[in-house]
Amino acid sequence: MKSAFHNLATGALAIAGALATVPACAADAIKIGVIAEAQAVAGSSIAPAAQLAAEEINARGGVDGRMIEIVVYDNHSSSADSVRAFQRAVSEDKVNAVIASYISEVVLALEPWAGRMKTLMITPGAASDVITQNIAKDYDHLKYTFHGYLTSSSLAGLVCDAAKDLLVDPYKMKSAVIMSEDAAWTTPLDAGYEKCLPEIGLKVVDHIRMSPDTTDFTPIFNKIEGDKPDVIITGISHVGTQPTVQWKSQQVPIPMFGIASQATNSTFWKDTNGAVEGVFYNAVSGPGVAVTPKTLPFVDAFQKKFGNFPSYAGYTAYDDVYMIADAIKKAGGTDSDRMVDAMEKTDYVGTIGRVVFKPKGDPNPHALKTGKGYITGLMLQWQDGKQVNIWPKELAVGSTKWPSFIKLKAAAN
Amino acid sequence: MLFWQILIDGFAISALYALGATGFTLIFGVSGVLNLSHGAIMVGAAVAAWAASSELGLGPYAGALVGVVTGVVLSFATYFLTVRPIQTSRKIAEAEKEIFILTATLLWGIIIQEAIAYLFTNNAKTVLPIVDGVVIVLGVRTPSNEIFTAFVCWFAIGLLWLLVNRTKRGKAVMAASMNPRGVTLLGIELSSIYLTVWAAYGLLAGTAGILLGMFLGVSSYSVGPLTASAFSIVVLGGLGSVSGSLIAAYVVGYLETATAYLVSPAYRTIPALLLLVVVMYLRPQGLFGRR
């Protein structure tokens, strides 16, 4: 019941906060709007994490003496609500920048509005490459959008890198089925998988895209079993609980490996009644993993304050506030165009690694640079109710463990 | 192999549909109410079971009990907060009560759904299953939970059948579904029949919700689709006909499963919808409805 009380508490906080904002805006505060999905696993960490960052900055005297104020909007996971929230944030609440959503569809709907209303927007969790491809197509209008999370194609590359080290090399796996949900972010992800999996020696024997409304995954797992692959490479975010639970209850003997956004959340064990045991998932950070010196202090502070662990979008949202603050400092004010210029020059070590945006002229301007020296990502596995990092080696705290029902063909050979 | 797979998988899903629709059609049969908060009550029961078993750590049995009780409580709340005030209202013309009950139960469903999302977030939950593991049936690896689901569904439907056909109270309920006025004339208070029926409905919907939560998982997003599927099954079978609903549940369940296996999971619900349109057009009273 903890989450219920927790929600009541944050609800009350939100009300109090909303009431408090009225007199507070008299000061020359910097306002950052947060448009997020309060009721979704990944989205619910965004606002608290941003709040935490703002409080830390304010405790150290703010940005050039100006306090940061976070204004939160719940978008109910809806593009229409988000557009309305964005309009309200800019026109009514006069925010200086917006941190928006983990859903690519929402960000894609907001992107032109950020351009139309000339307001800096950064997404802490959306993944679609299209967001940055759009910027390349119409830089002058869309330059206000920054992609604060990995693009899908980068994610695909990271998953392949991990698969090579964790599956192909030690277990001689040879074939894979891609299972991903039908959504904006998975189109480039799947394309990335299709390209990089064969390169590391995993033959793609089938490729299944399913509707995010799917509730019964039995036919899907069945089809996959029929294909006899060594591993299921996942690309799921909106769905999570149901495929995981049914994977376990049907004892599908093939490991799941890849992107499973909901699995990054610490409550996922309870949501699935432990069915997530043995699932591999990519993340930019994980509990107990000191990706950078800032990672663990953030997680501790978050856990102390809110009683649970942040989702992946929580880490990035926390960093985003710092980056926006820096940009304002560098720009010497809150003029949008100057903030954009300053953001483009960001070189910041945050909780998930070193953040540098790709420049104008790149096919994906304003996307994060990845790879050695920048952001490498992690591969974690749920083991006994804990998220254990197993890749890359230098950050690993444990090693692969297989649930009993997984039958490794290579091992049997 | 695929044939058996479809047969076994479809059986469990259909049993779940049947259980969900039975309560829905019972309420319609006896009191003429189309309860559009049906899906919300199912999800409410499932989430309560989840919260009790996983969050509070009470274990699967106590969790299921809490879920069933929640189902009954929500069912009574639906009756006393929305249906009865409208039925007894003098401000609403008789002819318009139907649309009012539809609107009010819809709103009530949204209220439950939002309350669930607020208290427990809207990510999907799975109720701690009572049985675990898999067994091989006819060469098909089947989760024990799936067999358990089908068994409990049919047990509940069978129990309902027994209660309705073998007890005085049950027969009175059955009689009321055919002819409420006849029941009044025999000195049986309709109001107490309604209470019985809503209690039975709560039990059925609650059980169906919990089983769904164990089998596939639920979230507050499931509310609308669950109501819509119960509504379609009941209309397909003929409004108020329990046996019609059972058969329709199997028609829809197998049609969906076969489509998911043989065509693509993405097209799962389309043939069932097409069938519904055809039936509406050719036989508006449903497959087994008289009238």
Added chain:
Amino acid sequence: MKLRPLPASRLFWTGAAAFAVAMLLPLYASGYVLGLLTVAYYTAVFAMSWDLLFGFAGEVNFGPTFLIGVGAYTAGILDARLSPGISIYLCILAGAAAAVVAGVALALPALRVSGPYFGLTTLVAVLMLQNFIIVAADLTGGEIGLAVPDVITIDASANYWIAFCFMTVSGAILFGLSRSPIGLILQASGQDKVQAGALGFNVTKHKLVAFIVSAFFSGLAGALMVFYMGTASVGSFVDISVGVQIIIAAVLGGRRTVIGAAMGAVFLIGMGELLRPLGELATLIVSVIALCVILYFPDGFVGMLRGGARA
């Protein structure tokens, strides 16, 4: 026309006051309030179109979003495919036309049945459209939603004026129609189909017209809204929950009044936004208020303004 009794004139003055406020608003209100009202006005047209079908023709349409969705998506897809080779206004008209065609296609089977069966047929239409949009993702953008390259304008007050004029004009037409001979015949056939037939009225023909008119305005409003938001998605145009909101708006405002439906829509959207600081509780509270109004003031806002006494 004789002077109306006092309660009706109270309604009139409230309406006039609301109109005046709406006219003066762009001078004072922020872009945000205008943006909110823009959405509310389009929703108002949805609700008024629904009321024409339910209140006057007596048919409970569970699928208003079928008509809206067809209009919105047709317009959106045309623009997404052919832009900039096509004018948005042509797209909007095509959307309305497509909605009319869809309305006729839906009405032909739906009008054969009545009561819950009619409701279900319309509901199924929505589910089919939803499935189609998801399956034909190449064309429609699927679950992701359709990004529309053009918008009418990004100027908040221009958008406000477009929506306001559109609502006023469609409201006037729908209201006029409801009071016109056709509206009277529709009401008569809704009340007593047999008698309407015996008076020489072709009931089916008139209901079909109601369907077409309802479809036209729903589709037009849907198409306009697409070019206001710059995006079309199942969640904002087709989903059953959108339809539910429209029905609730119409019943909340007062059935069979056309104007009430608009009031209900503005209230629902406005309250939802006003309560937004409460976060997740907003929808819950709005639903509770709506339920109370329906239970205790079945004639809705218009009924309340009339002073509760039904003439």
Added chain:
Amino acid sequence: MTQGMSAPILEVTNLTKRYGGLVAVKNLSFSIAPGEILGLIGPNGSGKSTAMKSIMGVERPSAGSIKLDGVELAGLPSHQIARKGVGLVFQHSRPLARQTVLENIKVALLPDKLTHLFADKDTDGKARAIAARVGLAGVLDRKPATLAFADLRRLELAKAVARHPKLVLVDEPFAGLTASEVADFSQLIREFRVEGRAVLLVDHNVKSVSALVDRVLAMYLGEWIAEGAAADVMRDETVRRVYLGGALVSTARAESLFSDRTPVLQVENVGVCYGKARALQDVSLHVHEGEFVSLVGLNGAGKTTLFNAISGLMAYSGEIKWAGRPLRPGSPAQIARSGIVQCPETRELFGEMSVRENLDLGGNALGGEECARQLNWLFDLFPILKARQSQMARTLSGGEQQMLAIARALMMKPKLLILDEPTLGLAPVILETLSRALDRLRETTKITLLLGEQNVTFALPHADRVYVLDHARIVWEGPPDRFEAEAAANYL
């Protein structure tokens, strides 16, 4: 006005209407000339309303021809028939509640055209003229809900004449009207005759329309039984048998034989309104313990309404006392449990349940043994039910269903049994079985019976006392042997 003066405007030939296996109208043929008023009469279930609806096209005839001015109407939808010149004055109407009387009349004047967005200028004048003609001039701006019942009927009449029909069908023209209102209406209908319109009046008995009609056609069980001038039809043997039955036998016990000083059931000045229509007016009657009382009256006279008031199914003014105590505000189920059991005209059986289950439900309040005893006694009373025990109630024949309904009511061990129209639509053989059963009840039990009937032959032999209900009022009370002399003429 006599027939043959001009060619008939309406010619109905061999009209037949079947509902599944039931033949509601069988080979009916008749014609009406312009300026003629034909009364179509028959007891409830005789098929007269179905015949009327078939002419209007509300029901689609199964066979036969209906020609208006030589044009075939059979099979056309009703709006087309209306446009060809047929109008129907409905008995119950649902006028537009938000519109005024004038606007309601205007609706009827509208053409069935979609291009017609504004009413014609002369519509208003026409509507006012029609209103003035039917006597609604004083209430033009009122809403229908505020009108008196007679004015609502006038409104129906106004709507029907708005289209200048060549043939006017009038359903129960005088139901629920006072004597002076009946006179007004008769005058309005006579005006149709003067204008050369053909009129078909549909009613229960000859008497109510005799003053108005040129000719009467009597129907029974879907078939033509007599036709001619009102007086001739009244004298017709078949008609008399249908309405009054054969020789009236009576085995009445005098009221003084019943020793209870206060009658067990007292109905005092009871009135009931359906909306604006008065269904019961100032009705008083009483029944002694053990007495068999028949309430005779035609369909629509108010019998069922009275029984429903007693059973608590309907709000009423006045007082109904049971064993000296008022029944109000008991719920219908409470009243049934207190010993007043109604066996309604509609039988209200549980069609999808077996005969046995129906009976068991009747005995729901009894203990197992008592229930079995009562069941045995009833199987003895209606042996056929024993044989049909496991059969579904809806598959029984009409007579068996009626027996089941009575038996189910008796399972409740009633003190007062209210039987509403038990003979409705039953074959003579069955009537005998029912008769014998009632005789046995009278002889062997202490049960009190209140029997509502339009079939006088059935009602009188079982009655100790008779009340006649006509147009919502009790018009006669007395022993059965005086009925023929004092009340029978009134009844035809």
